[in-house]
Amino acid sequence: MSQTDDSPFDELPLRIGLGQFREPTDDRLRFIKQLGVDDVLLNMYRYSPDYPHLPNEDRPLLATPEEWTVDALVELRERIERAGLRLNAIENVPIAFYDHVMLGGDRRDEQLDDLRRIVRNLGEAGIPMFGYHWMPSGVWRNTEVAVRGDARASGFDLDAADDSLTHEREYTEAELWENYERFLRAVLPVAEEVGVKLCLHPNDPPVDSLGGVPQLFRNFENFQRAMDLVPSDNHGLEFCLGCWSEMGEDLEAAIRYFGSRGKLYYVHFRDVEGTVPRFNETFLDQGNYDSARIFGLLDEVGFRGMIIPDHVPHVEGDSTWDHRGRAHAVGYLQGLLAMHRACAET
Template identity: 70%
Template structure:
């Protein structure tokens, strides 16, 4: 694979790839994990870069940050990271997540908002120069919430959520209004989107999880179809779109097919988290990709129909017997299932 550090050239290379299966939700691209990913028949990954253990062996030494870290990544270290991945015959498509310090300073207009935004803008510029074309982010100051665990097929364990089990404590200093969150979000877009456009980086918005109206005194803006439409229209850009988490959309109880048609026809689906749940807010549990609320093959076929050409990764997966913390066994099942569906779709539509 090419080690060209030109963002424009590498973005074009990614744009020419077909719809395909990848993996993500890990931080440390060790040789062992990269070999395992390649063994699954996967050629594409994304990395979660900010919330990680500072003792991971394979992170660049001068970029090791504590779990609450708010640092930025240099061009040199991003190139080294990409080349480590490419040496295993794998493409580094994206980086996901923002620093924890963003929750209060940027999302809730804290005292270091502009300082944090400048760091992110430098990282986005550096990603463009290093040839990593996508940055996935969320707008969830209250974080991701689950209230317990449950079991699914064969006793595999999954996380669950039930609003009846919530307490009323604030996650931050007070209760925030929806108007405040929209104002802060628009400011973020106005600052960051021009930088992403200049750097050739695509920004991808993830839904709130769970998509409740509010949690811990903080509104969950990205809980429904209408709010996502508003988000995409606030600062219109070809470089801003969706990190389409099918599990979160399933939790919302929205018509997921309508969502895919709407944003797919606008070319605003940049990559997909492919998972499902049983139930919708205010109570649901995660499950195997073949046992949830929606018809998984119908949605994959629809993604193809609307012209989506990007990476689909297993998101949260059930914890299987003798699994690891990363659920490598659960992910292997989902990867194989998605690969089979994709191969069937290609054969169905292209005669291959």
């Protein structure tokens, strides 16, 4: 089954979903449905170890590129659907799947072949979006702060960041852009063929460089360049409001620009206090921007995708997945959605 531009997902309204989890266990899926959520995405480094057919309970599935088969992805989608949910996207593959692609290493061509196969299999399995990032070292956080009620939230301080090389040498922006364009030219034709949308996430934190590696997707100008580099209706943004808030860019101008061009595919709705070089995450009503105004602007520019909470503060009695903090964020966003629907009807 291949998703095309006229897939059922494109006919859905703006809606609140849930993501930022790797293991769709039965109890987790029930909890999500109990929150009144119908749409999810998965951070797919592994999926649940409780499947009865596993030869070893501790063996993670989808841990290597060879395991991202059509059958495995269909099984995953159908598991989500049996819980009354829709699987909108898979967000990220392990960095080890494409570190040589990002940095131009010896295994680049092999990894590009793997990525093409994974994207093709996603489309054939009926999973319409694939979120990706361009961060060879992943997300950086190096502080923890107390926010409202002594909830704990992560942060970043550039002055406290380790400046040692993470990948043996320093890389130039020209190298990263060359590698990025090669990735797009290799993978986008497959995405277009099978109807998968590729969704780019910002670098987090959006600073010039970390560990000797340029952080390309740190500002408005570079996102413009990314979208224009290899023009495609199947390439857009996994628009992380938290990262854009960290940048200190004109958030409303970015939403209007990319929204008017149909490049907002789904949204991470979170916020921070402060901007680079120093910031910390916080609750949605305590960050840099006006959540209600930004929510309304997304609706105004015609965004009709899925909005999910992103990182949330760790509240009292929370789990490692921060399910209580996520429940609060889902309820907050559902309230914003209800308010805007009511205003639209008056």
